[in-house]
Amino acid sequence: MGEAAVFERGPTILQIVDSPHGRLSVAICKDMSFPRLALQAGQAGVDIMLTGSSDFPTGITLNDPYRAVENGFTLIRPTYDGITYAMDPYERLLGQMNREFGEAGIMYLDVPTEGVRTAYGRFGDWLGWLSVALVGLFAAGAVVFGDRAPRPHSLEVKN
Missing domain, CATH: 3.60.110.10 (Carbon-nitrogen hydrolase)
Structure with missing residues (x-):
């Protein structure tokens, strides 16, 4: 066509x-x-x-x-x-x-x-692929280590 x-x-x-x-x-x-x-x-x-x-x-x-x-x-x-x-x-x-x-x-x-x-003219798409890999790495890290952060203690109010 x-x-x-x-x-x-x-x-x-x-x-x-x-x-x-x-x-x-x-x-x-x-x-x-x-x-x-x-x-x-x-x-x-x-x-x-x-x-x-x-x-x-x-x-x-x-x-x-x-x-x-x-x-x-x-x-x-x-x-x-x-x-x-x-x-x-x-x-x-x-x-x-x-x-x-x-x-x-x-x-x-x-x-x-x-x-x-330019960096793109010299090296091509490597920066874009590196960015994709880093986003994947940080996303995996957030899933694995994200729930381990200490939580603040709640204060109880007594009457």
Whole structure:
């Protein structure tokens, strides 16, 4: 159904190139919806990610900004018929242009050419899994040792 009926899945390996403007990578359309794909960019130290798209319906996609912050790269998202925008690794919107109605336009911006190394970009999901393990450990400890706390003595009132 949908795109899978027309397109074959590719190798899911981001192409990365070093340039005078930093380390660049390109993803298309909904690729940033897949955290593992974006993590490749974070682990490779990508500075600028280009994610071209043709949007329907138009709007700023929800996953792209998260991937930029998680992996520390500047995100430039040109669209054919949507909202073209650029944001830095701190999720600050640097500029946007709405092409919802198909008007031709060019967006000029100065963007950071050096990314930020993040813990998630370096190490991946280990912090999340460590948090899950600690919650399980503390929950088990509360069940085993939770009832052993001393209770305060009640005071009896005599008339």
